[in-house]
Amino acid sequence: MADFEERIDVVECKAPWGCWYQTLEEVVAEVTLEPGTKAKEIKCKLSGKKLTTVVRGKEIMNGTVAGNVVTDDFLWTVEDNKLLRIVITKSDRTGRDCWQSLLQGQYPADPQVYDDMEKKLTMERVQREDLPSESV
Template sequence: MPDYVETNFDERSGFVPCATPWGRWWQTVAEVHVEVTIPEGTRSKFIQVTVKPSHMKVVVLDKVIIEGSLFAVVRTDETIWTIEDKKILHIAMTKADACTKETVWGGLLKDEYLADPWTLHEMRKKLDLERFQIENPGFDFSGAQLKKGYDSPKGSEIEEWEKKQKEKLEAAADQ
């Protein structure tokens, strides 16, 4: 796969977002996007975005919104952030291994903001279509359905995810 290919695939076919308490995140073959809902009219001088190869921290109006180890490594020199519509902080990070591996992030951070099994399943399908688009630039796969046998999320994956969610709720209740 080339170092970076811009296909605008997500713009044509949509993307599979993972909802979070602060907004949402989603991914393409090469990038991970984060949208944080911020108070309308917040100016950039009140926002701090720090992205290291395997760590990220987002502070808005002196409140830490996101902090932790990223699910995988990113290229920090290719990370950008913008404020959109005066109420959304959009962060775009380039996956460090996008050219060498077929990486699907299971979450934004290693232990937080994980995609539920159904969302992760849809993300995998969408990324496969995007890979086909990159490999076959003359075709439009944005509305394609793959005949590849995508299994539904396995019962064990669902149970594991539900267990983690229960543990998080219990930990939050103890605080």
Template sequence: MRMAGNFDEKSGIVPCITPWGQWYQTMEEVTLEVNVPEGTTSKEIKVDFKPKHLTCRVRAGEIKGELFERVLVDDCLWSLEDRKKVQIMLVKSRRSADNCWPSLFVDQYKADPLTFDDMEKKMTLERFQKENPGFDFSGADITGSYSGGGPQWKD
């Protein structure tokens, strides 16, 4: 079940640019967009999902590594778009605003500090939208340095 669909359309994405394309995330999913040679066919693509590992092979190229966190393998999928881009959707096993991945793989494809801050802000707005479905948070902004998926209260 995709709860974040309308939110994504209104708020856009916060991409982490990589040599092979980009990745971005919501509270529930991590999406990779892998640029492949134009004319690539689905028979030339092999994607292997494991709870903590991902491998994507296209012709002679490969992206693989240990995922930052676990995913629900049975819910993950990939598609070939316009024979030039592979889109891979990973479904997070822990779906909450405080589970913002700082990198796609452990020690690989890390978001820079500003991008990561923007990712956390977006996921918090997504959480607010989910908790308050009648309100429109698409124009909302969270200002200042941000970390942890929400305000931290101290007693």
């Protein structure tokens, strides 16, 4: 399972609707859905820096993302009709942009989780910088 390998070292921040985590390039929110939820029952939009997510008429998220993003590179998927995965691409992909919260003033990482996130991103950045340039 590629997904498992991808997430093996993920530092999750819990939220009322599920969790969010980040990599050097992306911030990912995973929303737990009622089983059987269809994509057509979801409205998920990133407009400028404003993220809005509505599931079956109920607002799940609404606010300004906590960092700079590439709005054209926004994706959301429904997996197994029970998980909504929202992928937001960071505009700074150097690993120096560690978000403290998903949305400004909402869903903050507690200090220990944030520290773990920063350590993980720093480690990823160092590993990437150590790669030979021909493998890029």
